[in-house]
Amino acid sequence: MADSPRRTRSAPNAVVALDRIDRQILSVLVRDGRATYLDVARQVRLSANAVADRVRRMRSQGVIRGYRADLDLAVTGRALVALTDVRLRDGVEGRGFEAGLAGLPQIVWAAHTTGEYDYQLRVACTGTAELEQVVETLKRDHGVRELRSRIVLREIDLDPLP
Template sequence: MDRIDRELLAALINDGRATYQELGRLVRLSSNTVADRIRRLRKDGVIRGYRAELDYAVLGRDMQIMSDIRLQDTVDPAEFERGLDDVPQVISASRLTGEYNYQLRIVCANALELEGIIDRLKKHNGVRQAHSRLVLHEVPLARDRILGA
């Protein structure tokens, strides 16, 4: 991966809908050459896809919660992970080392909905303990800064 690939990735991180023509102007290459580079980056697995960034508050889910989850000893982690598909308010999940098994990011409308989600996770998904915290705001970090590491 060279400097031009990094510039293309930085541009796509900040605007995944940029056209090949716009990207070409940015890196001073033809749109066909840019398309070839992006196809290669996709084939190599550097670019895994493109996603819309949602504003959950606009969707009526203005509470974001980080919840550390400890499973019951008898729960299979793979089964727990599959069960998360049935809880649409869980927007991300990470398996952890340490005291807790998982960290979930949950979006919901209010405390009553959060209570229902936690109760459901305990009743149907084998959660023994949930330690939840309200996200006050996200710290805006440049998403393309990883390319300089």
């Protein structure tokens, strides 16, 4: 789809009403972000122009934020994936920690969270030795006081729309 990546969202986190057809379109695009308007139209039983109009509307409303490649980390050599909960040391600023994550290519996703830990990280490594290095780097250079990691055995694809 050749739409520009620009969004014009009126209010941050505004709730947008989606009808059944919007949800069907989104479901198709979640499974295949490269589907053409014609491909989507065939699946939801609309014209390609109607699908294009709906997709443009949902992009401008901020429902669709962009299109991304879904990487198979194992094929890229990073088969060991861990979910790591992080608690920062007292006095460590979250923004500084977040900025520092950009320098660690093994960190492929991060979220600032509530609860016992400050952040959850998704760490993709070549093996346990590299995971150990990342853990030590986070503690030594990025203000991490404590962390807890769990190895991902397999992922389960779920449709994000009810």
